[in-house]
Amino acid sequence: MYRFDNDYHCGAHPLILEALREHNDEGYDGYGLDLWCEKASEEIRKHLDLPGAAIHFVEGATQANFTVISSALRPWQSVLSPATGHIHAHETGAVEHTGHKIELLPTEDGKITASQVREVVEGYRDSEVQEHITQPKMVYISFPTEMGSLYTKAELEELHQVCRSYGLYLFADGARMGYGLGADTCDVTLKDLSRLTDVFTIGGTKCGALLGEAVVVGNPQIQTGFRASMKQNGALMAKGWLLGLQFYTLFKDGLYFEINRKACEYAMRIRKAFEDEGVAPYIDSHTNQQFVVLSRRQLEYLEKNYVLQHWEKIDEDYTLVRVCTSWSTTPEEVDALVSNIERI
Amino acid sequence: MYRFDNDYHCGAHPLILEALREHNDEGYDGYGLDLWCEKASEEIRKHLDLPGAAIHFVEGATQANFTVISSALRPWQSVLSPATGHIHAHETGAVEHTGHKIELLPTEDGKITASQVREVVEGYRDSEVQEHITQPKMVYISFPTEMGSLYTKAELEELHQVCRSYGLYLFADGARMGYGLGADTCDVTLKDLSRLTDVFTIGGTKCGALLGEAVVVGNPQIQTGFRASMKQNGALMAKGWLLGLQFYTLFKDGLYFEINRKACEYAMRIRKAFEDEGVAPYIDSHTNQQFVVLSRRQLEYLEKNYVLQHWEKIDEDYTLVRVCTSWSTTPEEVDALVSNIERI
Amino acid sequence: MYRFDNDYHCGAHPLILEALREHNDEGYDGYGLDLWCEKASEEIRKHLDLPGAAIHFVEGATQANFTVISSALRPWQSVLSPATGHIHAHETGAVEHTGHKIELLPTEDGKITASQVREVVEGYRDSEVQEHITQPKMVYISFPTEMGSLYTKAELEELHQVCRSYGLYLFADGARMGYGLGADTCDVTLKDLSRLTDVFTIGGTKCGALLGEAVVVGNPQIQTGFRASMKQNGALMAKGWLLGLQFYTLFKDGLYFEINRKACEYAMRIRKAFEDEGVAPYIDSHTNQQFVVLSRRQLEYLEKNYVLQHWEKIDEDYTLVRVCTSWSTTPEEVDALVSNIERI
């Protein structure tokens, strides 16, 4: 069985394992105050337009999300999110658990628009009972989204503008950042993200590392107390250098960009194979996640050899399925899947 | 420079790195529902007296602590802790952050007694204004304590009895469990802990793994909703199998017990060396952490070659110092330190 | 100017002021452990089908809501609410502030159905990633709703059934209970509510008292720790007897039912006056809140003499308006308004 169900089933890129072995016995200071976190930050900063950005390394994406959000907001403030947002749909109410309301914006493809944000904030401003509702203070987006779609640079600029003009923070969840940047349609760079958001994450767990997310904090207001907040939320890893070393390995020679771009190429081959058989993409995704609606027979046929993820049951006969490549996907696995798709 | 400042400065035992490399490309289900977590649980269960124990693997010790505590308590319930307890002293108010009061019990050596617990609970029971104070519902202890001391089996039996008779949960934080079990004076086994506590942890991060703590939940009431609580607290690792594989490696052939026992032996050599020079142990610790009071000159002399941890300034001239061995300490390092101690 | 904008602009029914004056100097035990809270509970219990119900008196409705919800739920559990629910729309995220997600169900008239609840719970049950989402554990409804509509007994029976069969609590927010029970179409009694819900409130603040809500807890699981939870949430009033005395006064001779029923009759006269002028009710409300869409000119005309509440701007010319009677509304005020409506 080849796995195309998700992008976190394998360990790490071999170069990372090699680095871990090489430096295993050296002994480093704890809690992210070490050489490797410093070097990783330097490498990442080269890709940013933010000389003063603080970069923190945490273990997981849910942890990154609620630590960032609860650390930035005051108790009476809320975060706006697309209804498909990971913080709403897949994190067991972690954000509410920290005391904050998520205000949902409808979306078809996982993206929200500047005008949606404006409407909510204007509604708050016009309210005669402002203290009876929460104050929108942050916009949460995912890059790429949970549906594999991508914001264009123009769309990010607009979100940035509306957030700036209303005093909201813009937070981009980049758990799959590598696959966003590696998409053939992507016109956004880390530099853009650093310029257009107040804080964003660069995912390691799904993009080549054993585990770990880099949190890039551009806005100094969010930086205040952030390490204390990390500790309080269980996100200050004793052996933080393990995360630093991994991100250093991923960024020093562009490995991060290369392995994730390849995964996108594989995904596009799979997408094309489906299209050639008349199975249109459910969402126009150019990233590593492809969504297709398959009949029961098609699904049964493919599942003889491949693990796929059932996303949603459409009806008795049809299922929305996620086909997911990753940094660990091999050309052979893709060849095999494509040739099988040609026979559905 | 040799490091004797803490037990988390190195990576992992070589067998763990080897296991990670060996299984890196195999592909496992996510979120702890995998082969390795299962196998690790089986191995650990062999050491328990708890056929139905649920075992969960989380990334860090602070995370384990607040997830266990907040998951077990109702909002109006509190946890009792020695005043030196890690949850009070070193976790940035993480437990209070989840909404719960910690009630502190005074201690000299990091341990608390059954009669201290009884007194607090009786005080609560006798209170005429019970709803104006929090209900003590859990006792938190560390095994070994933050000061390196150990509860005897008899002491644990008493704590167990008092907790049982008053309906409190007993929670043992075993972030350094290996060093507790490996102490020459230890008369407690994992079987005892499984029988005498409601929930306890077995530390990996400080005891040979890259990262990870095993949470052993014996009491079914604490098990209810625990995985959801893990996710909500950022403690449900996507690649949970990485933790399972490490614990499997540590437990399948007794590696965990062996490497940590050796660290205790090294610590006792160091303790003896100090004693021979007239430097008495500050706390009667038989575990990997030794506390001694050193003069400025002694400290300066040792710190030429060794990293030690300043624990507390006693006065202008004297400092309480922690000397810490670990699973990664080598005999050569100990020989060198001992021979230098002989010259202070 | 006559006020028809809300039902909380006046003080209290004269009999309540009289009772306060009469017993002002007598001296009572604190925190709700007094004669009047006891007597009030007895009077209320006569209307219930719940000999063992615990009845608590708290100061306000928002306070009652989040105290009940946070006290009943475990951290990973959520509450279902109509999208118009007060806890979602008008309480500044108070429920999320206690750590819990509200799952919203769409509604036109403020009511939700048993089948909507069933669908959410079945979705949770079928989920393969149950620990990644919150567990629905409580259903919040309002009786009457924020839109003035009422559940029929049959609808409550169905909600009760679905909640019972799935192990959810049913919580009815009765901040305007008096106006629900006093509606000419109401086929529900307090007995029914006590039998069909796990916990519900009987509003005083909007229904004749200076302030205060009675929380009727039928389900013993919700009763556990409830007074401690009240204190923790600032809801255990030092002079609780002030609330008890008010509820005793309202319930001993049926005053509560009488004054609020009258307010409903007045509301129906106003409704009919609008209908006679061709202004149809926006919602089919038989309670004290009437919603109508008025043109700018109509609104300007009425607002010369009456305070009305603008609910929502429909477009440039039309506004959804709330016209609200209360226990303090006089026949003269209604006569005047009706005669003015006849001239719009």
Place this chain on the structure above:
Amino acid sequence: MYRFDNDYHCGAHPLILEALREHNDEGYDGYGLDLWCEKASEEIRKHLDLPGAAIHFVEGATQANFTVISSALRPWQSVLSPATGHIHAHETGAVEHTGHKIELLPTEDGKITASQVREVVEGYRDSEVQEHITQPKMVYISFPTEMGSLYTKAELEELHQVCRSYGLYLFADGARMGYGLGADTCDVTLKDLSRLTDVFTIGGTKCGALLGEAVVVGNPQIQTGFRASMKQNGALMAKGWLLGLQFYTLFKDGLYFEINRKACEYAMRIRKAFEDEGVAPYIDSHTNQQFVVLSRRQLEYLEKNYVLQHWEKIDEDYTLVRVCTSWSTTPEEVDALVSNIERI
């Protein structure tokens, strides 16, 4: 039986009941945005040295405390409190429930000193692991304290200085403010409090009102979002004008100062009576709360005619007892008690 057990057993000063009756039917805007809250604020402001102070009226003292504290602090910040502080000892962990640690300072008489505060803050500043502990950001004191003692102006100046120099907020809980200001030894005025604290409360519940506390917010940083925070914490009363009207009545002609000063005089008579019989005050209190240690026989004798509050059992034979006067205590009650004390 005459009650000397607490200061909240009676209703309100007759002038307050009269005011409530007089304005009962007038109809006011909701949520504290009314004429009476405005007029009460004006009256209170006359006693302050803070033209821009925001004054809010909430229902209860516990509510005031946790709303102020949680609204002012960021998640990783803590509040310092004397170990006897009401927020620690009698509020069911309400502050921790909002997510914040209370750092306790030892005290004999309920007061803490500037140097105690300095020591904690310096300890935090010197810490090499600052992110592992909470940041002290607020100092909580009570005026008068729970033991009836009072800070002198000089002591408050020092606390003010230390807080200012380290960037901490100073919060004075004035649930019994009237009895503090009315003490014969008091050299502090509301003006002083307004100048020396960042936020303080003026208690109504225990000082002549039916219920209600005035929160005086001098520091604009604490003012940000405060009304939203009130609503979120259930502290924004629908009929806020009831609180405004009471405080207006208490402050417009100095009633508040007069009735509470008289209670202090009564307390001093009682104190003297005890002293004359050789029963020394347990604490040197000049406010309405007197603490004495009585033998079993003395206690039994007095409790035939008076309700006293058992504070703490000293041993088999002796009990620490609180004897409490209030605005509602009459000269006759005091005469009677004094004459009985003369016979113990």
